[in-house]
Amino acid sequence: MLIQSIYGIFCFVALFSALLVVFSPHPVYGALYLVTTMLSIAGLFVLMNAQLAAAFQVIVYAGAIMVLFMFVIMLLNLGRQDGPAVRTRGVRWWGLVFGGVFLAQVVAMVAQLVTRPVGAAAPSAAPSAAAAFASVRIHEVARLLMTDYVYAFEMTSVLLLIAIVGAVVLARRQLVQGVSEEDLRS
Amino acid sequence: MTYMIHGNLILAMAIFTIGMLGILWKRNAIAIFMCVELMLNAANLVFVTFAQSLGQARGVAVFLFVITVAAAEAAVGLALFIKVFNDKQTIEADRLDMLQH
Structure with missing residues (x-):
């Protein structure tokens, strides 16, 4: 039960901060929310018993790559994105349309997968998959x-x-x- | 633990879609780059989830490759952005339209 609630918190934080990466007006805030997303994904890795992946996620992604992003954002001194786009403002709404279509497509795929048990695709691997996560x-x-x-x-x-x-x-x-x-x- | 597999797949799907939406939505090149990193993270989550659920080390190995390629991409891409900013005084993707004319 405790594991489940921790899992839920990590999932929520990852999703919420991923949304804020897109919708934060300032790139610095976006980068910080991206760090939050990566750290909560590292937490999910730990819950799945994948400590190596979690360590790499924290050290390489949240450590090295994001520091690089912060350096460049501060080096370029990018402020708030002001002023309308030159002429391609309508393209953003097309982006929303395509994103929605893509989301529907992937939801359909995952729904198909979820309604079928995971072990059903590979019967030989079913016992280990149904049990706790094997530690790689x-x-x-x-x-x-x-x-x-x-x-x-x-x-x-x-x-x-x-x-x-x-x-x-x-x-x-x-x-x-x-x-x-x-x-x-x- | 099956709920974790399903939940991770759904979460990865959502993060991947958010990243793709951001690429189409944002105008700042660095913000677009951060959305690419989001999509790579979603792919990593799927790799590690299946590696752990099937007890296969291959997923973790591929995760290491993805993370290395992301690091190389970030280094070169951000250096290019600095270069472009020095030339054009902007990295708004809409204003970098030299190839359109």
């Missing part, structure tokens, strides 16, 4: 990363290297421009 062991994840997913793993490291080099190059040119502007002024 960390060394099993590590073994998968080093055997089945080793190519994807190496590609990920290359991707991170490219991202680092790209970010450095983009930032460096800007620095050179700033120096030259100061030289021009002085």
